[in-house]
Amino acid sequence: MSFPWANHYTPSHPVMKWMDEKLPLPRLVYNAVGAGYPVPRNLNYMWNFGVLAGFCLMLQIVTGVILAMHYAANAGVAFASTEHIMRDVNWGWMLRYAHANGASAFFVVVYLHIFRGFYFGSYKAPREMIWLLGVVIFLLMMATAFMGYVLPWGQMSFWGAKVITGLFGAIPVVGEPIQQWLLGGFAPDNAALNRFFSLHFLLPFVIAGVVILHIWALHIPGSSNPTGVEVKSESDTVPFHPYYTAKDGFGLGVFLLIYCAFLFFMPNQLGHPDNYIPANPLSTPAHIVPEWYFWPFYAILRAFTFDIFFIPAKLMGVLAMFSAILVWFFLPWLDNSPVRSGHYRPMFKKFFWILVIDMAVLFYCGGAPAEEPFVMMSQIATAYYFLHFLVVLPLVALMEKPKPLPFSITEAVLGSDDAAKLAAKS
Amino acid sequence: MNRLIASVAVGLFFVLSVLAAFVSGAYTAITEPAQETVEHAFHKTPKELHLASDGPFGRFDKQQLQRGFQVYSEVCSACHSLKYVAFRDLEQLGYNEAEVKAIAASKQVPGVDPNTGEANTRPGLPTDYFPSPYPNDIAARAANNNAVPPDLSLMTKARHEGPAYVYSLLTGFTNQPKALLERFPDAKTPEGLHYNPYFANLNLAMAPPLTDGQVTFADGSPSTVDAMSKDVAAFLVWTAEPSLDKRKQTGWPVLGFLLFATVLSYLAYRNIWAEKKAKH
Numbered sequence: 001m002s003f004p005w006a007n008h009y010t011p012s013h014p015v016m017k018w019m020d021e022k023l024p025l026p027r028l029v030y031n032a033v034g035a036g037y038p039v040p041r042n043l044n045y046m047w048n049f050g051v052l053a054g055f056c057l058m059l060q061i062v063t064g065v066i067l068a069m070h071y072a073a074n075a076g077v078a079f080a081s082t083e084h085i086m087r088d089v090n091w092g093w094m095l096r097y098a099h100a101n102g103a104s105a106f107f108v109v110v111y112l113h114i115f116r117g118f119y120f121g122s123y124k125a126p127r128e129m130i131w132l133l134g135v136v137i138f139l140l141m142m143a144t145a146f147m148g149y150v151l152p153w154g155q156m157s158f159w160g161a162k163v164i165t166g167l168f169g170a171i172p173v174v175g176e177p178i179q180q181w182l183l184g185g186f187a188p189d190n191a192a193l194n195r196f197f198s199l200h201f202l203l204p205f206v207i208a209g210v211v212i213l214h215i216w217a218l219h220i221p222g223s224s225n226p227t228g229v230e231v232k233s234e235s236d237t238v239p240f241h242p243y244y245t246a247k248d249g250f251g252l253g254v255f256l257l258i259y260c261a262f263l264f265f266m267p268n269q270l271g272h273p274d275n276y277i278p279a280n281p282l283s284t285p286a287h288i289v290p291e292w293y294f295w296p297f298y299a300i301l302r303a304f305t306f307d308i309f310f311i312p313a314k315l316m317g318v319l320a321m322f323s324a325i326l327v328w329f330f331l332p333w334l335d336n337s338p339v340r341s342g343h344y345r346p347m348f349k350k351f352f353w354i355l356v357i358d359m360a361v362l363f364y365c366g367g368a369p370a371e372e373p374f375v376m377m378s379q380i381a382t383a384y385y386f387l388h389f390l391v392v393l394p395l396v397a398l399m400e401k402p403k404p405l406p407f408s409i410t411e412a413v414l415g416s417d418d419a420a421k422l423a424a425k426s
Numbered sequence: 427m428n429r430l431i432a433s434v435a436v437g438l439f440f441v442l443s444v445l446a447a448f449v450s451g452a453y454t455a456i457t458e459p460a461q462e463t464v465e466h467a468f469h470k471t472p473k474e475l476h477l478a479s480d481g482p483f484g485r486f487d488k489q490q491l492q493r494g495f496q497v498y499s500e501v502c503s504a505c506h507s508l509k510y511v512a513f514r515d516l517e518q519l520g521y522n523e524a525e526v527k528a529i530a531a532s533k534q535v536p537g538v539d540p541n542t543g544e545a546n547t548r549p550g551l552p553t554d555y556f557p558s559p560y561p562n563d564i565a566a567r568a569a570n571n572n573a574v575p576p577d578l579s580l581m582t583k584a585r586h587e588g589p590a591y592v593y594s595l596l597t598g599f600t601n602q603p604k605a606l607l608e609r610f611p612d613a614k615t616p617e618g619l620h621y622n623p624y625f626a627n628l629n630l631a632m633a634p635p636l637t638d639g640q641v642t643f644a645d646g647s648p649s650t651v652d653a654m655s656k657d658v659a660a661f662l663v664w665t666a667e668p669s670l671d672k673r674k675q676t677g678w679p680v681l682g683f684l685l686f687a688t689v690l691s692y693l694a695y696r697n698i699w700a701e702k703k704a705k706h
Contacts, residue, residue: 041702083510083580086669093669094676238702246695253688260684264677265482268583276584276666277576286626306447313447320440334433372455379448383441390437394430 003222005234007035032219038237039244040225042413046120047223048251049113054211055252056106061204063099064148071151073197075190078153079278097267103145104270105259107293110138114328119352121228121340126221128332133214135328137207142294142325144203147196149291150188154275159288161188161196167301170315187281227412228340229405233419236409287369295366296359299378300324300385302370320382327389334389337397339405347400351392358384464613468606470598470623472590477660482678485671486664488520493643494661495519497654500641502578505570505632507558510579511665514552518668526552533557571618573631582659583666589659594624596655599634 009030011017020027030036070089072081085092114134117123123131146164150157165188169179184191222231231237238244262269270292274285290298304317311319327334342349358381365378411417478487495516498508513530521529530550535557537548550557559575560566566574582588602621607614615621619629636651643649647657663670 080510086667087510087515093667093673097673242698243702246691246698249691250688250695253684253691257681257684257688260677260680264673264680267673273584273586273588276580303444304447306443306450308443308446311443316443320444323440330433333429372451372460376448376451376455379444379451382444383448386437386440386444390433390440394433398430 002031002036002219003038003231003234003237005237006031006038007239009034009036032215033240033245035239035241037219037222037240038231038234039223039240040231040236040409041238041243042225042227042409043223043244043247044226045251046112046116046226048248049109049116051248052109052251052255053106053113055255056102056109057204057207057211059102060099060106061208063095063102064201064204066095067099068201071197073151073194075153075193075279078151078193082152094263097263100271101259101262101267103148103291104262104293105255106141107145109255110141111293114138115356118355119342119349120224120226121335121337121342122224123332124335124340125332127218127224129217129220130214131332132329133210133217135325137210137214138328139325140203140207140210144200144207145291145293147200147203149275150193150196151200152275153193153279155277155279155283155285156272156275156288156290158188158279158281159285160290161192163288164290165192167318167321170312170318172315188279224340225409226341226343227406227409228344229407229409229412232408233410233417235417235419289367292363292367295364296362297321297324297366299362299366300382302366302375303378303382305375305379320386324385327386331389331393335393335397337400337402339402344403344405345396345400346403347396348393351388351396354384355388358388464606464610465627467609468603468623468628469626470594472587472594472624473597475590475593475656475659477589477656477663479660479663479670482674484674487660489645489647490657490660491519491664492521493645493647493654494657494659494664496643497636497641497658498578498661501635501654502658503556503559505559505566505575506578507560507575508556508579508665509558509577510555511668512553512555513550515668519664523552530554571631575632578662578665580666582662588666589663591624592662593655593659595622595630596636596658597652598622598624 009020009027011020011026016026019025027036067085070081070085070092072078082096085096087093089095117131117134146160150161161183165179165182168182169175171178180186182192183189184195225231272289272291289295298321301317301321304313304320306316307313308316337345337348339345342352361377361381362385365374365381368374406412408417408419410419478484478490498506513526513533516526516529517523530552533550533554533556534547535550535554537546538544539546560569563574582592585591599620599622602615613628615629619631620633621628622630636654638650641649641654647653667673
């Protein structure tokens, strides 16, 4: 779908005409991310992160495929083969650091993309499907990143794998058989490493597939925008190319500057030193922590330290950790306010920023050792997290009095809209 | 309305169970305050250490790396392996081909007798990796009071503040403070271990390895424990990441190009959007 005023693809070169008849791939690109896709003219920089996330996915696939040419997924040599990449493969150190920091960059970008959605109500009708597919992508990313971290077979790889697969052991009755089935043994070993490598190679392509669905679903209603007011006329939009290709080009430049600063000057800043120690099943690290992008959810997992009737604390933690993400699937129906953008929702806006602070506290506690006061801090923060999504959002939608919305995107940008004057006259 | 009741109920379920955990945790914290541990009270974070390779402009000081290598060869290598480093890598420290061959040949590496096929040892070649001082972990454990001396190749990347940690550990051996034994009478360093406040659990199987004047440096540098420890730390930064110089050398042109490209793309963006922006 597109707006009636969208540019039409009209190839002039004979080769392109021939191509358009046989396989209209250029037409598809033209309509998807070219001049044929009209986009609201008022998108701010928070709308750069979708393209950047797509870039990160491609970066991870390219660097990952090359790394897989040199890596050996065998528990006996995995650690040494990683060092072989770092020392003996031409530019191997750059590829590996690009891939490891690329994962972090991907999560930074995706978290910003998700919080953009939270604030501007991008999940609301008619864009629920885009949001649902986005949450699926996020879950797939988490699984992929977790399995990728296991591959170097360092101490955190091994113990991370043990802790995360141990979560399935918390399921009553069938938990332990499931855990052993997932690992192919009683503890992470060669069988687990091999299947994690296989899945780590497969899942990015599954993500790419869901990304295509995500973009397809996006093109049906078109992009949302900071006012949350839907597109009304041609003056509300600009063609994606050259307007947003240019803006995304600038965004990509800024992103690459920050990313390369990490890659070349502090490539181990976001990693844990223990992963440069080869995996040793007989020596437990003092503090087992996952990669930083899992910290908020790791804090929620560890916040449940008290058995609730017949539910053991560990199972409660696992339930809560998964629910913390699954609740996002219900977001379009939890927040019933007809106004999308947080700009026009004074009460929602305050709670949004409390959620941001709350996530920061969870992040901090997730990286800290499981001691007081961090556990108590994460308990309060976890309570607010669930309160926010399941209680605050539905109630705010009922009670809040939103500010008046602009007539149109054009009016929001230019201060007046000819279409609005016409509507007022008639 | 049903939807609202359902979501509030689910929300309160999670909120109340985590608050129950909070209350029980708070009760425990008040009734049984956590005991201060000896590690928490007496463990020290590493001393400050500045090396030539620090920072975005830092480069290896090859003289220092050679000195560090000498200390490793003459002292550390008696117990610690360096298994990810090959003799050929030493050319990066400024040794020429003949010197590398001589260094390699001075070490015995595991080999096979070409006539009988029996395992033996032979002089090393530049393509060989540094040999391990022990045939296996069991032998290493047996010779070292039940502690395996860790491989040093990646040591400076495998500890928080790695280079400073190595330097602090080597210079940090001391007698147990009196205050420690007064507060924690049970925490006396066991027989065969050595007190070192920079080690995670304070008691280390390694005896103080360095003494003043132990090594004679060809360049006449002082061989105090402090100086040798710095040199070894610098050398181990290199063994952990031989590509460090190349990485930083590559980084600057990359950042320069990206900055230039980003400025251009910003100007292109402003130019393309000039007519669409609100004019105030």
